[in-house]
Amino acid sequence: MVMTMKRTMVYADADDMAVIKQAAARQGISEAEIIREALHLAALRYRRRERPLGLRRFNRGDPTLADRADAIVRESMGSARTED
Secondary structure (H helix, E strand, C coil): CCCCCCCCCCCCCHHHHHHHHHHHHHHCCCHHHHHHHHHHHHHHHHCCCCCCCCCCCCCCCCCCHHHHHHHHHHHHCCCCCCCC
């Protein structure tokens, strides 16, 4: 996939830039590549979807399952703690 890029200026903390510089050297990639990836991940995080993801709902057929979920998880993890 070919991305069209736009040039911009960003002010960054000196400590953050030092970490980016070290990571770029360690990974053998440019500092710009690390910054582009970080911007992309931030954009994905804040992006609003026009419609829901459309995930299927889980239906176990047990109407009490949601009410008992915490107890089931505690039991599976070996916790002896009772419900509050």
